[in-house]
Amino acid sequence: MVLLVIRRLSSSELAQLLEEAKTEAVRYVNSKTKKGEVIDISVSIGVAEANGYTFDVDVELTVQPFLTLDVERLASEAADKALSVIDRYFKRLSDTRSDA
Numbered sequence: 001m002v003l004l005v006i007r008r009l010s011s012s013e014l015a016q017l018l019e020e021a022k023t024e025a026v027r028y029v030n031s032k033t034k035k036g037e038v039i040d041i042s043v044s045i046g047v048a049e050a051n052g053y054t055f056d057v058d059v060e061l062t063v064q065p066f067l068t069l070d071v072e073r074l075a076s077e078a079a080d081k082a083l084s085v086i087d088r089y090f091k092r093l094s095d096t097r098s099d100a
Contacts, residue, residue: 017089018047020085021055021057021082024081025059026041026043026078028077028081029061029074032074033069038061038064039063039064041061041062042059043078043082044058044060046058055086057079057082058079059078059079059082060075061074061075
């Protein structure tokens with residue numbers, strides 16, 4: 001999943017935003033599975049900076065072999081949740097700037 005945003009952030013703002021997005025992806029997976037069903041969750045967020053930011057979120061899941069849920073769909077939904085966090089962050093920034 002990819003999101004393009006045109007607004008500069010400090011390195012600390014960007015790091016905090018990426019951490020919040022990763023946390024949301026993990027939270028989403030945990031809300032859809034029971035404890036012990038997911039062996040490993042890997043959330044990577046690529047950031048390209050050229051005339052703004054492009055965010056690319058990839059979620060990889062390792063689950064118990066007996067689990068019958070659609071793992072690819074769950075990973076895609078978790079990536080969408082992470083991108084939603086990023087999108088909401090930039091919308092709040094633009095709302096704040098337009099109110100000033």
